[in-house]
Amino acid sequence: MAAAEPVLLDVTCREGEQRPGASYTTEQKVAAVRALSDLGVDYVQVGFPIAGAQTGAVCDAVDVETKLTGIARAVSKDVEAAVDAGVDVIDVFAPTSERQRTELLGKDADELRSLVGETVDSATETGLEVHFTAMDGFRTDPAFLDGLFDSIDATYLTIADTVGSKTPFEVSSFLHDLDTDPTRLGVHFHDDLGVATANALTAVAHDVQKVDVSVGGIGERAGNVPVEEFVVAAETSRAVNRPALDPSTLIPRANDVLTALGESVPAEKSVLGSDVFSHESGLHTAAMLDDPATFEPFDPAAFGGSRTLYFGPQSGTGAARRLLERVGDDPDETRVAALVETLRSLDEPVPTDEALDIARRL
Known part of the structure; x- marks a missing residue:
């Protein structure tokens, strides 16, 4: 049994x-x-x-x-x-x-x-x-x-x-x-x-x-x-x-x-750490905008958590293109290059919602 x-x-x-x-x-x-x-x-x-x-x-x-x-x-x-x-x-x-x-x-x-x-x-x-x-x-x-x-x-x-x-x-x-x-x-x-x-x-x-x-x-x-x-x-x-x-x-x-x-855990602590479901790498965020499972072993929401995608100095053309597509803009080479330059000029990376606002304002 x-x-x-x-x-x-x-x-x-x-x-x-x-x-x-x-x-x-x-x-x-x-x-x-x-x-x-x-x-x-x-x-x-x-x-x-x-x-x-x-x-x-x-x-x-x-x-x-x-x-x-x-x-x-x-x-x-x-x-x-x-x-x-x-x-x-x-x-x-x-x-x-x-x-x-x-x-x-x-x-x-x-x-x-x-x-x-x-x-x-x-x-x-x-x-x-x-x-x-x-x-x-x-x-x-x-x-x-x-x-x-x-x-x-x-x-x-x-x-x-x-x-x-x-x-x-x-x-x-x-x-x-x-x-x-x-x-x-x-x-x-x-x-x-x-x-x-x-x-x-x-x-x-x-x-x-x-x-x-x-x-x-x-x-x-x-x-x-x-x-x-x-x-x-x-x-x-x-x-x-x-x-x-x-x-x-x-x-x-x-x-x-x-x-x-009154306890805390390291930012990189599995499951509970603040950095565990945060992503900034250009390759990661570009793919995860379409399919989060590309770079995640499980959906954090299943355990009461949430993910955050960041965009900034590490963002590349793939991430910029996905952001422009998300706001309904034509991701031509000129606009992609402009968004990449804007993101890379930021002092610190921003979460998805703020990155989408930047894309809308181009």
Whole structure:
């Protein structure tokens, strides 16, 4: 049976604060949670309840469809703090690789298995939904993970590439070696090698059910899987199942989250960057006036965005001819040359509407 649409858990609010010097106010997180719920993500990870009262304050302030999650170490007081905060989901986490297990916990494999089992059981007894995240899971022996996953009852079992060291080839091989039902699995990738989105798509191709994402990829170190990249890639490639959200709201709601959190992305950032759907090259604009798909991988309007064609010093005869045709003028050589000269004399390029006005005034 084919896997259903992938479930999205947004980690922007928590992972964004993992960066040195970064923090968000309660009001900022509340606004971000509302925008993410409007986007249609299934879960929003609000924070780490044991670290302070803010997670509870956010949960008290919002009434949204998306489920709010709080992370908890495999420690009883963390579980209690998550319950007190009012989250919908307790996400218990523990290091599972031999290196992190011994360095962070000083426990052997049996001790870790017992600790995780007891903590997940106690979390389940609260009546809340429970997830488990295997820290450094992708550097853990697959056989050990299978045994650990078999011993616990959680809605999702997330495998984390905590240090961002894996590539799609390794992700595919690792998931192939796991015996755990992939529809029980989630993945959490970091972008240290620049392949987080590719890793997430690879996991979903293996029928993994849940993907952790963040707006603009905002997160610790090089960040996490950008929700906008994952959604657009899934929608346009059709090679994997697509998330069950309205793609036409993607860019506006993502920008709402960035605004709420006081964050920004580089102008060249895929999907969300201000330059991504802007074109000035003479060859590009000439063709795109007739058929935008000539130089675009997808229509930005499908995701709530828009394109801007610019005309100016880089414009050539092809672009000038198309502009004259657009305003109903005869694009003879003299008029084309005159428009090219006028456009190239501009101090800065102008958008299509202004370029058409210039053409009309020739």
